[in-house]
Amino acid sequence: MNAIRPVFYVSDGTGITAETIGHSLLTQFSGFQFLTDRIAFVDDMDKARETVLRIREAGERYGVRPIVVNSCVDPQMSTVIAESGALMLDVFAPFIGPLERELNQPRQARVGRAHGIVDFDSYHRRIEAMNYALAHDDGVALDYNEADVVLVGVSRAGKTPTCVYLALHYGVKAANYPLTDGDLDHDQLPPRLKPFRRKLFGLTIDPERLQQIRQERRPDSNYSRLETCRREVQAAEALFARERIPTLSTTHTSIEEISSKVLATFGLQREMF
Amino acid sequence: MNAIRPVFYVSDGTGITAETIGHSLLTQFSGFQFLTDRIAFVDDMDKARETVLRIREAGERYGVRPIVVNSCVDPQMSTVIAESGALMLDVFAPFIGPLERELNQPRQARVGRAHGIVDFDSYHRRIEAMNYALAHDDGVALDYNEADVVLVGVSRAGKTPTCVYLALHYGVKAANYPLTDGDLDHDQLPPRLKPFRRKLFGLTIDPERLQQIRQERRPDSNYSRLETCRREVQAAEALFARERIPTLSTTHTSIEEISSKVLATFGLQREMF
Numbered sequence: 269m270n271a272i273r274p275v276f277y278v279s280d281g282t283g284i285t286a287e288t289i290g291h292s293l294l295t296q297f298s299g300f301q302f303l304t305d306r307i308a309f310v311d312d313m314d315k316a317r318e319t320v321l322r323i324r325e326a327g328e329r330y331g332v333r334p335i336v337v338n339s340c341v342d343p344q345m346s347t348v349i350a351e352s353g354a355l356m357l358d359v360f361a362p363f364i365g366p367l368e369r370e371l372n373q374p375r376q377a378r379v380g381r382a383h384g385i386v387d388f389d390s391y392h393r394r395i396e397a398m399n400y401a402l403a404h405d406d407g408v409a410l411d412y413n414e415a416d417v418v419l420v421g422v423s424r425a426g427k428t429p430t431c432v433y434l435a436l437h438y439g440v441k442a443a444n445y446p447l448t449d450g451d452l453d454h455d456q457l458p459p460r461l462k463p464f465r466r467k468l469f470g471l472t473i474d475p476e477r478l479q480q481i482r483q484e485r486r487p488d489s490n491y492s493r494l495e496t497c498r499r500e501v502q503a504a505e506a507l508f509a510r511e512r513i514p515t516l517s518t519t520h521t522s523i524e525e526i527s528s529k530v531l532a533t534f535g536l537q538r539e540m541f
Numbered sequence: 542m543n544a545i546r547p548v549f550y551v552s553d554g555t556g557i558t559a560e561t562i563g564h565s566l567l568t569q570f571s572g573f574q575f576l577t578d579r580i581a582f583v584d585d586m587d588k589a590r591e592t593v594l595r596i597r598e599a600g601e602r603y604g605v606r607p608i609v610v611n612s613c614v615d616p617q618m619s620t621v622i623a624e625s626g627a628l629m630l631d632v633f634a635p636f637i638g639p640l641e642r643e644l645n646q647p648r649q650a651r652v653g654r655a656h657g658i659v660d661f662d663s664y665h666r667r668i669e670a671m672n673y674a675l676a677h678d679d680g681v682a683l684d685y686n687e688a689d690v691v692l693v694g695v696s697r698a699g700k701t702p703t704c705v706y707l708a709l710h711y712g713v714k715a716a717n718y719p720l721t722d723g724d725l726d727h728d729q730l731p732p733r734l735k736p737f738r739r740k741l742f743g744l745t746i747d748p749e750r751l752q753q754i755r756q757e758r759r760p761d762s763n764y765s766r767l768e769t770c771r772r773e774v775q776a777a778e779a780l781f782a783r784e785r786i787p788t789l790s791t792t793h794t795s796i797e798e799i800s801s802k803v804l805a806t807f808g809l810q811r812e813m814f
Binding site for chain 2: 273281282283284285288289291292293295296297298299300304305306308309333335339341355357359360361362363364366367370371373375376377378381382383384391395398402405428429432433436520521522523524525527528529531532537
């Protein structure tokens with residue numbers, strides 16, 4: 269039995285920063301069942317007091333001190349929330365001093381700048397990239413002139429979620445092209461991909477894992493047979509090797525990890541959103 | 542002229558945590574042009590030394606001390622990277638001690654747990670949610686029995702990116718239904734939405750902004766006329782009010798903010814990915 273411990277991500281913005289670092293910290297401890305709760309947009313005194321009540325309530329219910337990962341930019345909010353008696357981890361506090369000294373400037377405590385629409389152009393680029401990813405998903409549109417990257421792989425290798433992630437987070441225009449039987453029968457790159465050779469990134473996957481995924485979508489079909497999966501994956505990997513296309517296996521790799529490798533491979537240094 | 546300052550997000554994992562908190566911190570300072578560079582998967586000594594060289598090089602090129610936002614879990618990596626002479630902001634260091642004392646347990650320095658595939662089931666849920674969002678985008682499939690939430694609004698109000706974000710980050714199954722002329726001519730909820738009334742969340746937008754967005758997609762069409770936008774938005778807002786559907790304007794609201802409000806409205810307390 270894992271010990272229950274309530275954790276609150278509190279923010280006067282979306283709470284995404286608090287949640288991201290809090291999640292990273294908690295994964296470094298085991299043996300606990302962390303009950304996480306996000307309280308976002310705590311931007312006035314009433315909401316701060318309400319937050320204190322919720323935190324205290326959780327502490328009483330589970331008979332244990334709650335943990336608060338706090339990313340309120342407004343120090344007044346943080347002061348009130350600290351009255352909850354929880355272990356307060358303030359995600360900005362330790363870094364503001366060193367940054368102020370280094371940059372020789374006091375911080376500006378503006379709420380919601382990290383995950384709000386601050387720079388309209390870059391926000392717009394991101395939405396455009398998202399539209400691009402959906403329009404160029406699964407070989408629907410094949411004009412890759414505008415693409416930053418084209419993910420190539422057999423069906424269900426993880427292309428679509430990665431394209432969408434790259435768009436949403438980095439404003440990267442990522443298309444994807446599914447390698448079909450017809451493509452894999454030939455010993456060369458599909459002709460429509462040739463002009464975009466330098467933008468290609470191959471995704472591969474263990475045939476056994478692929479079989480599981482396909483089985484869920486189309487049970488007991490030719491598509492989901494292990495033999496089919498093996499043949500397709502083998503042909504795709506041979507193609508990637510022959511054409512020297514950078515390749516990654518998605519079997520044990522998350523969308524975030526794949527995206528990170530794609531960005532590094534193509535030297536795409538877009539700022540994160 | 543803004544002063545140039547190189548910033549490196551360094552990690553032995555994806556670098557997402559470093560980037561998220563670093564971005565939040567930097568938005569609190571103005572007057573600088575931060576040149577950000579992400580160096581991910583720094584998981585051996587060679588890569589750490591290479592990283593040091595890149596950081597030093599940037600410092601020399603711009604004649605200013607670089608800033609490193611470091612989320613390496615392995616302390617050895619951090620020690621090497623600190624030799625670069627950059628301002629080191631270690632995103633975990635300040636919180637590990639307090640957490641170790643509170644949880645009465647030493648941290649386990651395992652790399653890649655935050656953004657890798659740690660819990661296969663929850664990762665799977667997320668990919669499933671993503672497939673769900675795309676299959677139920679734009680009124681394509683209308684069976685919302687499985688949906689956690691159904692976003693409703695006129696075309697280009699921001700429904701699709703929000704659904705995808707909710708899926709990718711929270712494993713929430715979000716469908717979206719576009720209100721068309723036919724729907725808006727009637728004084729009531731489209732019949733196919735009625736059974737799912739409690740799952741509906743309305744997105745609205747300023748007609749002027751909507752006109753700009755539509756103009757980019759279909760220039761000088763009836764679809765993009767300001768009058769059309771005004772009429773549709775007005776009818777949609779009237780519908781939301783009459784049916785008491787929770788509603789949010791997306792005009793100045795980012796995908797992250799919309800998603801955060803949707804989660805709060807429906808009390809969806811899924812853990813972030």
